Amino acid sequence: MSRARDSLVVGRVIGDVLEPFIKRVSLRINYSGKEITNGREFKPSEVVNQPRVEVGGNDLRTFYTLVMVDPDAPSPSNPHLREYLQWLVVDIPGTTDATFGRELMCYEPPRPTMGIHRMVLVLFQQLGRETVYPPGWRQNFNTKDFAEIYNLGQPVAAVYFNCQRESGSGGRRMYPI
Amino acid sequence: MQSWKRKGRRKKKMEEVWKDMSSSIALHQDIPPTPSFCSFQHNVNSTTTTLGGVLSQDLLAGVSMDPFPLASLVADDPFSALSGAGFESSRKQLPDPRVDSRERRKKRMIKNRESAARSRARKQAYTNELENEVDRLLNENHMLKRQYEQLRLEMAAHNLITPCKRKLYRTLTAPF
Numbered sequence: 001m002s003r004a005r006d007s008l009v010v011g012r013v014i015g016d017v018l019e020p021f022i023k024r025v026s027l028r029i030n031y032s033g034k035e036i037t038n039g040r041e042f043k044p045s046e047v048v049n050q051p052r053v054e055v056g057g058n059d060l061r062t063f064y065t066l067v068m069v070d071p072d073a074p075s076p077s078n079p080h081l082r083e084y085l086q087w088l089v090v091d092i093p094g095t096t097d098a099t100f101g102r103e104l105m106c107y108e109p110p111r112p113t114m115g116i117h118r119m120v121l122v123l124f125q126q127l128g129r130e131t132v133y134p135p136g137w138r139q140n141f142n143t144k145d146f147a148e149i150y151n152l153g154q155p156v157a158a159v160y161f162n163c164q165r166e167s168g169s170g171g172r173r174m175y176p177i
Numbered sequence: 178m179q180s181w182k183r184k185g186r187r188k189k190k191m192e193e194v195w196k197d198m199s200s201s202i203a204l205h206q207d208i209p210p211t212p213s214f215c216s217f218q219h220n221v222n223s224t225t226t227t228l229g230g231v232l233s234q235d236l237l238a239g240v241s242m243d244p245f246p247l248a249s250l251v252a253d254d255p256f257s258a259l260s261g262a263g264f265e266s267s268r269k270q271l272p273d274p275r276v277d278s279r280e281r282r283k284k285r286m287i288k289n290r291e292s293a294a295r296s297r298a299r300k301q302a303y304t305n306e307l308e309n310e311v312d313r314l315l316n317e318n319h320m321l322k323r324q325y326e327q328l329r330l331e332m333a334a335h336n337l338i339t340p341c342k343r344k345l346y347r348t349l350t351a352p353f
Contacts (some may be wrong), residue, residue, distance in 0.1 A: 006305055006309070007302045007303075007305050007306040007309070010298055010301050010302040010305055011298060011299065011302035012295075012298055037306050037307075037310060038302060038303075038305075038306040039299065039302040039303035039305075039306050040303070040306075076292075076295060077288055077291065077292060116295075116299065162299065171292065171296070
């Protein structure tokens with residue numbers, strides 16, 4: 001039973017970014033030792049460097065794609081840039097980590113200015129080592145469409161964390177912009 | 178644009194408007210009937226009116242409890258007020274600053290509602306995740322403990338574990 005899916009549904013990741021799926025592969029991500037669990041909060045200063053992404057599976061010959069997006073860009077109440085592509089890594093061999101993959105879009109540290117953003121990391125299993133073309137820009141990325149274009153199928157794992165401005169006040173606007 | 182000729186044809190729509198008003202406003206307001214109105218409202222139970230052709234609960238909330246200003250308005254030109262009710266409220270909308278601020282307030286309420294919903298979802302998702310983790314860890318712990326016990330029993334059964342006797346060990350061997 002995939003319990004992680006419940007938090008993804010409650011946090012509306014399933015709905016806003018993904019369709020319901022069944023978790024099949026373990027995905028463990030940490031920023032300097034601090035593990036990502038759904039809904040956990042990370043400050044921008046904590047996520048300025050790319051995290052360590054440990055991919056499960058049981059075969060070195062199975063390859064995975066990792067997508068990291070911000071569906072709440074630039075602001076959760078007006079996400080007209082949804083989804084903002086923060087990171088894209090392909091050809092990650094099973095049982096290894098993201099450093100063994102090929103980075104198509106380099107890691108951009110999250111810098112939310114307004115509100116509390118969800119940062120979603122999704123793992124797809126590749127059919128083979130297909131040529132994947134990165135998009136020309138980061139905003140208005142669509143994970144679902146991307147998966148369809150490159151035949152990635154349903155996600156095999158996903159996790160998300162929350163991120164707000166370093167001096168954030170829980171999404172409250174203290175001063176007029 | 179009041180017209181005596183049109184009053185007959187408009188009357189049906191006006192009565193519908195009055196019915197709507199009375200049903201929605203009667204719930205909120207408690208305006209006592211004004212004397213001059215009674216003769217015109219044979220089939221309307223509550224008494225409400227329009228001011229400048231724009232009907233709103235907010236307006237009435239501000240004006241309501243004192244029936245006399247309304248009565249005087251009506252007394253002056255009863256037909257204009259009545260036909261105005263049916264005619265103007267359906268047409269006139271945006272240039273009115275009162276309506277603008279109402280719209281802005283409504284929009285803010287909606288935004289706030291959405292923000293509150295997101296906040297609740299966030300909190301719930303986090304709690305949910307923690308609870309799942311706790312369950313998972315408790316189960317894992319339970320299982321590991323059982324495995325440990327079983328392994329101990331197996332090893333003891335094969336006499337691989339000897340009782341731990343206190344022994345004397347040489348801790349230091351000095352050259353002198």
